[in-house]
Amino acid sequence: MTIEELDQIAASARSEREKFEHEINVCHGTGCLSQHSDRVKESIAQALQALGKNAYVRRTGCMGLCAAGPLVLVDPEGSLYQHVNPSHAEKIAASLDDKPVEELQCNLREHFDQQVHIVLENSGRIDPERVEDYIASDGYRALLMALNDMTPQGVVRQITESGLRGRGGGGYPTGLKWGTVAKAKGDVKYVICNGDEGDPGAFMDRSVLESDPHRVLEGMAIAAYAVGASKGYIYVRAEYPLAVSRLTSCLRDARRHGLLGNNIGNTHFNFDVEIRLGAGAFVCGEETALIASIEGRRGTPRPRPPYPASSGLWGKPTLINNVETFANIAPIIRKGSRWFAGIGSARSKGTKVFALTGKITNTGLVEVPMGIKLREIIEVIGGGVPGGHKFKAVQTGGPSGGCLPESMLDIGVSYDALQSVGSIMGSGGMIVMDDTSCMVNVARFFMEFCMTESCGKCVPCRAGTAQMHTLLTRICTGAGTMDDLALIEDLCSTVKETSLCGLGQTAPNPVLSTLKYFRNEYIEHIVEKRCRAGVCNMEAAAEVLA
Amino acid sequence: MSEVGTEVKILVIDEQEVSAHAGQTILEVARENDIHIPTLCYLEGLSNVGACRLCLVEIKGSSKLTPACVTTVQEGMEVSTNSERLTRHRRTILELLFAERNHICSVCVANGHCELQSLGQELGLTHVRLPYRNPDLPVDASHERFTADHNRCILCTRCVRVCAEIEGAHVWDVMGRGVNCTIITDLHEEWGKSTCTRCGKCVQVCPTGALFDKSKIGSEHPKYPDFLPFLNMMREAQ
Numbered sequence: 001m002t003i004e005e006l007d008q009i010a011a012s013a014r015s016e017r018e019k020f021e022h023e024i025n026v027c028h029g030t031g032c033l034s035q036h037s038d039r040v041k042e043s044i045a046q047a048l049q050a051l052g053k054n055a056y057v058r059r060t061g062c063m064g065l066c067a068a069g070p071l072v073l074v075d076p077e078g079s080l081y082q083h084v085n086p087s088h089a090e091k092i093a094a095s096l097d098d099k100p101v102e103e104l105q106c107n108l109r110e111h112f113d114q115q116v117h118i119v120l121e122n123s124g125r126i127d128p129e130r131v132e133d134y135i136a137s138d139g140y141r142a143l144l145m146a147l148n149d150m151t152p153q154g155v156v157r158q159i160t161e162s163g164l165r166g167r168g169g170g171g172y173p174t175g176l177k178w179g180t181v182a183k184a185k186g187d188v189k190y191v192i193c194n195g196d197e198g199d200p201g202a203f204m205d206r207s208v209l210e211s212d213p214h215r216v217l218e219g220m221a222i223a224a225y226a227v228g229a230s231k232g233y234i235y236v237r238a239e240y241p242l243a244v245s246r247l248t249s250c251l252r253d254a255r256r257h258g259l260l261g262n263n264i265g266n267t268h269f270n271f272d273v274e275i276r277l278g279a280g281a282f283v284c285g286e287e288t289a290l291i292a293s294i295e296g297r298r299g300t301p302r303p304r305p306p307y308p309a310s311s312g313l314w315g316k317p318t319l320i321n322n323v324e325t326f327a328n329i330a331p332i333i334r335k336g337s338r339w340f341a342g343i344g345s346a347r348s349k350g351t352k353v354f355a356l357t358g359k360i361t362n363t364g365l366v367e368v369p370m371g372i373k374l375r376e377i378i379e380v381i382g383g384g385v386p387g388g389h390k391f392k393a394v395q396t397g398g399p400s401g402g403c404l405p406e407s408m409l410d411i412g413v414s415y416d417a418l419q420s421v422g423s424i425m426g427s428g429g430m431i432v433m434d435d436t437s438c439m440v441n442v443a444r445f446f447m448e449f450c451m452t453e454s455c456g457k458c459v460p461c462r463a464g465t466a467q468m469h470t471l472l473t474r475i476c477t478g479a480g481t482m483d484d485l486a487l488i489e490d491l492c493s494t495v496k497e498t499s500l501c502g503l504g505q506t507a508p509n510p511v512l513s514t515l516k517y518f519r520n521e522y523i524e525h526i527v528e529k530r531c532r533a534g535v536c537n538m539e540a541a542a543e544v545l546a
Numbered sequence: 547m548s549e550v551g552t553e554v555k556i557l558v559i560d561e562q563e564v565s566a567h568a569g570q571t572i573l574e575v576a577r578e579n580d581i582h583i584p585t586l587c588y589l590e591g592l593s594n595v596g597a598c599r600l601c602l603v604e605i606k607g608s609s610k611l612t613p614a615c616v617t618t619v620q621e622g623m624e625v626s627t628n629s630e631r632l633t634r635h636r637r638t639i640l641e642l643l644f645a646e647r648n649h650i651c652s653v654c655v656a657n658g659h660c661e662l663q664s665l666g667q668e669l670g671l672t673h674v675r676l677p678y679r680n681p682d683l684p685v686d687a688s689h690e691r692f693t694a695d696h697n698r699c700i701l702c703t704r705c706v707r708v709c710a711e712i713e714g715a716h717v718w719d720v721m722g723r724g725v726n727c728t729i730i731t732d733l734h735e736e737w738g739k740s741t742c743t744r745c746g747k748c749v750q751v752c753p754t755g756a757l758f759d760k761s762k763i764g765s766e767h768p769k770y771p772d773f774l775p776f777l778n779m780m781r782e783a784q
């Protein structure tokens with residue numbers, strides 16, 4: 001495959017499409033599919049035929065507004081329809097050269113206007129399983145550009161200059177990591193894509209893998225060229241069957257088109273990718289545990305150093321990046337590092353995809369430029385808290401992150417800013433809570449998650465999370481004392497400072513951040529035996545007090 | 547055991563200048579110089595897992611704590627093995643272990659020969675502030691010669707490692723996650739019905755009363771884990 005051949009495929013895909021006056025895109029993300037959007041697509045196709053309309057019907061990946069699904073987008077009109085079911089098919093078909101279907105229309109200008117789509121630019125626009133669709137949107141052009149016109153060092157330099165940082169949670173500079181693996185000694189090297197995504201409430205990576213799998217494969221291939229690897233693994237949890245089946249079919253297509261395999265782009269570069277299924281342990285997202293799991297061993301972390309960059313999979317230098325990190329690569333190569341570095345804030349470049357969930361009007365996936373205020377994400381893009389309730393806190397970073405109150409909403413979203421106020425960027429889960437949430441109970445929920453997901457290898461995390469959970473449960477049932485609170489704070493410090501891996505080291509964060517911003521709720525539970533949100537059942541304890 | 551190089555490094559441990567081979571761990575060098583660092587999962591002769599976190603030390607220039615058993619020495623490193631902060635964490639870790647399962651020393655076969663008990667004494671642990679979890683755990687007495695009492699197990703995985711790495715039988719492994727972890731024989735068979743070779747190495751390396759010899763009781767059950775380095779030395783010599 002050469003760039004000219006790529007152009008030909010793109011041109012023929014486009015001219016194929018130009019035969020139609022309209023395009024009807026039906027979302028086939030997990031959210032919409034669970035509401036039978038596949039039947040919607042069938043009915044629309046039938047209705048079009050019955051009415052003799054000339055339109056192309058396409059299944060696409062996620063359009064972002066999962067709560068309003070099934071979603072249907074009609075182009076070139078740009079009408080977005082929500083909550084569509086098969087009975088609406090005829091109306092939609094009939095509306096094509098007429099006025100849009102009023103009652104189905106989704107008018108959320110503000111939701112989309114504030115977003116900047118880089119990672120999600122193809123999501124909801126192309127058929128994820130048609131490589132021609134991807135190629136028609138400039139797909140695989142970056143890979144061939146890199147192979148033909150750039151040295152591996154040149155690729156690393158461009159990624160470094162873009163300022164891209166890892167989207168898996170830690171925010172490690174991607175270019176620096178690539179450069180380290182490139183310089184590591186060894187004739188065999190590996191590239192791993194981390195698609196384990198285990199944070200409660202997070203579904204960014206799943207959506208990217210379902211909506212634009214070729215984008216991730218292209219990023220991995222470019223990375224492999226840059227660091228000198230010829231074999232890649234993509235680790236996806238088995239709970240993501242749709243992502244796995246789409247990836248499988250895309251791998252086949254990419255090989256068939258000579259975009260994976262031997263002599264990619266008629267060069268000497270060889271690279272192929274295998275899928276590995278995870279059994280759903282959260283800790284297997286940690287890089288050394290993930291590597292152990294790929295090797296067929298029990299998924300437990302090991303102390304670093306050595307880092308995977310020098311000794312990873314089967315002891316070989318290994319590059320491991322997150323799904324979203326890889327999805328950013330092709331556009332950076334195509335459009336240049338300066339373009340990318342021009343988006344975002346001083347030390348956090350580009351965009352971030354967030355999975356907005358909880359007490360928020362527009363549940364779904366959003367992609368925003370770094371530096372945007374939390375308030376804008378929640379109130380404008382997310383449409384605020386529904387049902388007349390009052391906003392209380394936003395949780396970012398999942399079980400490793402923290403809860404931020406109203407007063408912190410005006411900080412800009414960046415790795416450093418979020419960390420400085422006691423939370424983290426994390427991988428992109430964003431859970432909004434209102435006055436019906438009890439912050440002590442929220443802390444207890446996350447501690448329960450860490451307790452059950454702890455691998456059990458090191459003492460502070462294994463036994464410490466269980467102890468903190470017991471003590472938090474005491475407080476939530478009205479049996480807690482101020483001594484228990486002091487003990488919790490003590491345990492937080494030991495678990496944070498002495499645990500082996502990131503899971504234990506960050507497990508105290510939800511407790512620490514709620515103690516920082518909502519300490520009076522803890523005190524109310526302990527002293528007054530009262531839960532202001534009415535979540536914790538403390539009747540028994542309150543009676544004793546009275 | 548770490549790969550030991552020929553290059554020599556000079557470093558400082560507790561204000562004492564010491565020399566080391568490149569590739570040696572901080573713990574190895576400290577022991578050579580009679581500097582004591584508490585450990586539980588570490589055992590000379592086995593691979594290092596860095597799991598108990600008792601050997602954490604402070605290194606000048608880093609705010610993070612570093613496990614001495616898995617960290618190799620660097621030229622000019624300044625290590626402190628003792629501080630108020632370290633003692634506080636070590637005590638809490640021991641408390642966590644004592645509260646996790648049922649460590650009732652007075653009725654344990656290892657009383658007086660237990661590494662956990664000794665560390666508690668060494669670090670001046672007078673009481674446990676944490677609620678005892680009192681789990682309901684089984685005792686596997688199916689083996690002809692040995693017993694596994696899960697109530698005393700601290701999940702240090704020495705038995706797992708000695709069986710796989712030295713005996714080559716890999717009978718022991720860890721099952722489950724978090725506080726529900728347990729050591730198992732084979733695929734969770736009874737020990738007596740497992741592929742155990744009855745060599746007894748696991749019993750000797752177990753730091754507590756979790757694995758013991760049925761023919762011994764109470765204070766008659768000292769353990770001799772020091773055979774490992776010699777065994778390794780003899781094997782290498784062959």
Ligand SMILES: Cc1cc2nc3c(=O)[nH]c(=O)nc-3n(C[C@H](O)[C@H](O)[C@H](O)COP(=O)(O)O)c2cc1C
Pocket residue numbers: 165166167168169170171172174194195196197198199282283284285286287288320321322323325427501502503
């Ligand atoms: C407990 C734990 C869970 C993790 N889960 C994930 C995950 O699901 N996906 C991910 O990409 N990174 C996860 N990470 C981070 C990875 O260890 C690693 O840093 C990341 O994959 C590196 O990719 P990046 O540089 O592109 O961010 C996790 C880390 C820890 C400690």
Ligand code: SF4
Pocket residue numbers: 283300301453454455456457458459461462499500501502503504505
């Ligand atoms: S911190 Fe928790 S998850 Fe990580 S190694 Fe220790 S027990 Fe396992």
Ligand code: SF4
Pocket residue numbers: 698699700701702703704705706729748751752753754756757
């Ligand atoms: S049985 Fe003994 S050696 Fe094995 S893990 Fe438990 S405490 Fe360690």
Ligand code: FES
Pocket residue numbers: 584585586587588595596597598599600601602613614615616
């Ligand atoms: S001895 Fe180093 S962590 Fe256990």
